[in-house]
Amino acid sequence: MKLYSLESSDPRLLGPYRLLWRIATGGMGRIYLARQEAPGTPASAAGPNGTVVDHGLVAVKTLLTEGIVSRPDRERFAREVQLAGRVDCAYTATVLDADAEAERPWLAIEFIPAPSLAELVVSAGTLPADAVRWVAAGVARALVELHGLRVVHRDIKPLNILLPHDGPRLIDFGISHAHDHTSSTTTIGTFAFTSPEQACGNKSTAASDVYSLGATLFFLAVGRPPYEQTDHPIGVLALVQRGELNTSGLPPELEPLILPLLEVDPGRRPAPSDVLRDILSGLDQATADRGAERWLPGAWTALIDEYAEQGRELRDGTVDVDAAEAPTQMKSEGTPEGSDGASSEMREQLLEALRKQQDALARAQAEEQAEAEARKLARQEEEERRLREQARKEEAERRERERTEQERNEKEQKERQREESERATREKTATAAPKLDDSKGWGGPLLVVAAIIGVLIWQPWGQPDDDTPTSGPSTPPFVSSSDSLDHIDSGTDTSSSSSSGGPDYTEPPESVTSTPEPDPTEDAFKAVSYGDCLDVVDTGYGGHSEYDWSEEEPNTTSCGYGARVRVTGTTGDCASGVDKAAWSYYSTTSEERTTLCLTGQYHQGDCLLATRDGNTVSSIAMLSSPNCADQMVPAAYNEILVVTAIYRATAGAGTEVCRHGQYDANSYWSINVDDDATMLCLKAYD
Structure with a gap:
């Protein structure tokens, strides 16, 4: 070493x-x-x-x-x-x-006197498939232990995994990231082995360790990280953030093991216990627990032996520390070039040590600068997200104002139309009614004259009895707009006049069936399929009893990190639950209702609207997604809660599992989602 x-x-x-x-x-x-x-x-x-x-x-x-x-x-x-x-x-x-x-x-x-996986790959080459599985089983065992203790390593990489003869050992639990001023749970490890959510500045979870394990195993099998090679660390960071993998060179027999670990969506990655079970089921059970000699190439075991021997010498004290420091002292005293061979060898050792120190310092400075740039980029992205959330909130408020204004205008318009209709009816009635001036006594005679004229026009003596057949065409009855045209006798000659000199009747035109206009919103709802994720959240302005969606029609989006809702059904028969909702639309064109069944998706660091009274949280808008730093919330809510951890729900588990050590004085709440299969830990955002 x-x-x-x-x-x-x-x-x-x-x-x-x-x-x-x-x-x-x-x-x-x-x-x-x-x-x-x-x-x-x-x-x-x-x-x-x-x-x-x-x-x-x-x-x-x-x-x-x-x-x-x-x-x-x-x-x-x-x-x-x-x-x-x-x-x-x-x-x-x-x-x-x-x-x-x-x-x-x-x-x-x-x-632990043992080489790291990084040094082994650089010095002794890549591993065959069975050896990769053996190393993966050891690291998976470590992660099962860590995650069982609710510890997330956050920086799994080849340099942090030592390999003595008895199997891999994890080191470095994030001490080198003690200067990360963004959050105690937000880290960006070595870019080529970090997860997309960490690269985006989001919280590190157990799934983040799983992704880093996948990148490490890929490195063991191929000799490089699973991305396109680039000289600039920010270029690697951008590839990681976008999840743009380059898996060329990966042996096909290792794809079922490694590729699921490199899923961009943390929810789709397997748990370490599942990885361990699958590996052990494929290894020879009789030799699965044997040491490195059984699995590793000779070049690997030789380097491990060298480290072990050096460790024994250091423990036994056979390495003279003071003599080892002598080259530095001789350099300061200016030992001449013409000294004996031993001094020359010491100078060479000194120069080599100085070169390595300079290289190490240069790498440290480059990593520190890259991490600073990454933190700056993460802060910029968070600010952009906050601005987008603010713009979305303002847009929702604008649409709400426009909707209220439109409803008021429609109501006023209907009221004006009703008043105008009533006024027109009164005027028509007043115009049609005869105005008789009886001041001169003409009212009575005029009525008598009108009655006589009416009788003469009617001529009841000329009408046949009901039982008497009549000759000639009869006058067709009056057809109202609600009657069917089939009620008219098609054999009747409607072109001639009645015997009483009535008006001619003509056949009414056939009705024309028009094609209804398409409804784009209905089309958008019907275009959604089971399993799609939607770019929509509950704004919270509908209160506790109603959803106020951020969009008027569904827009599908990637189901990767950040998607809040997933479609679980399109038939309208939606299940109930705290994290479930139904979003429906009724089309007046087709007179049909389309319903989408939705369920929430949650990630560590997500924020939710809530109503809190002291230490009691009475309601949570489970499909909301406010900006965590918002100073104002919808009137129905008074708190913003942040998801601090996500665990598999177990019987009897409560908020005690949410605490980070005995000195954690925060107040936590927990809620089960995903049909009680998953537990979310929540605390007030501060």
Whole structure:
């Protein structure tokens, strides 16, 4: 393994540990090889599970900082120490000791003399399919243990997986990300191995670890990350954010294992326990638990042996640390070029060490700059999302105002039409009624004259009796608009006049059937299929009892990260549940109703509208999606809750599983969705 001499800026003691070598320097932290040799301290101490652990050689991590450690950095480091201290399993490096309140905070963990998967691939080549499965089983076991403790690693990558003979060991539980000022649960690891949701600045979940495992296994099998090669880290980040994979070169027999892990949608990735079960079912059960020799190529086992031998020498003290630091001292004293062969060899070792240090520092600076750019990009995307949400909210309010104004105008128009109709009726009645002036006594005679004229016109004496047949064409009866034209006798001559001199009657025209105009909204509803995801959310302005959708007609969208609703039916027979809804549309053109059955999709970091009274949440708009930082909410609600974690629902599980350690003082609520199969942890957004 590569060991570097201590620099003048490096401490010599951290707690009871004497620092011997510098192992690695990352963007935010530094790792040392140390031994517990401080005077007055025991040679062993109780480990996290109460057993006595012989510290011997340990790896000590500390913050990479200059001057006084700030309070926020110290608090983040303390949270990371507490998180790593919860882990005590055979597949990770054991935490031995820590002091987050020291002048320079530190964390001591078990020293594992083994190469990383990154170094093995670079130095010894890629792995065959069975060897990849064996490594995958070991890492999957570690993730099952971690996730069972509600710990998300957040930075699974080849460099953070050591491989001794007895199987993979996970190291580095995010200490190097203690400087991430965005959120304690939002991280962007090494770009080529991070998940799309992490690359977009969203929260890291157990599914994020699964994606990183898939990228790591791809690296073991192919020798590169699963993306197009680019020299700029931001270019890699953009590919990860869009989920643009390049899986060429992946052996076909490994596709069923690796490709499901690289699903862009976190909800479609398998759980580590499912991965482990599938791998073990395919491996030879008699040899599944054997060590590296059974599975790994010779070049891999040779390098693992070299590390193990070096570890034994370091523990036995046969490596002289003071002599190893001599090249640095000789360089400062200016040893001449003409010295003997031993001095020349030391100078070469020194130059090589300096070159490696410079390379490491350059990489650290590049990674730090890339991470800063990534955080800036994530903040910009969050601001753009906030502006989009604000614009959508304003658009919803505008449509609501327009709808209210339109209803008022229609009501006023109908009222005016009714008044005009009543006025026209009164005027018509007044015009049609005879105005008789009886002031001169003519009213009576005029009525008599009118009656006589009416009788003469009627001529009742000329009408035949009901039982007397008549000759000649008869006058057809009057046909109202509601009668059928079939009621008219087609044999009657309607072109001649009646015997009484009545008007001619002509055959009414045949009715014309017109084709109804298409209804685009109905077409949009009928175009939606089962399994589609829609770009629509409940704005909350409909209150607790009604949905007020952000769109007037459905628009399908990708079901990847960020989609809030999925269509579970189009027949109208929708199931009920807290996360379910029905969205229907009645077309006046076809006189048909189209109904879509919807269910919510949830991700860590999503926000929901809620009504809260103290510690009681009485209602939650489960299909809403407000901007988490909104200062105003619809009148029916008074709180915004954020999804902090998503777990598989189990009997008796409550909000106690939502807490992040014993010092977490937040108030949490939980709710079951997905037909009680999934539990969401919620807290007030702050």
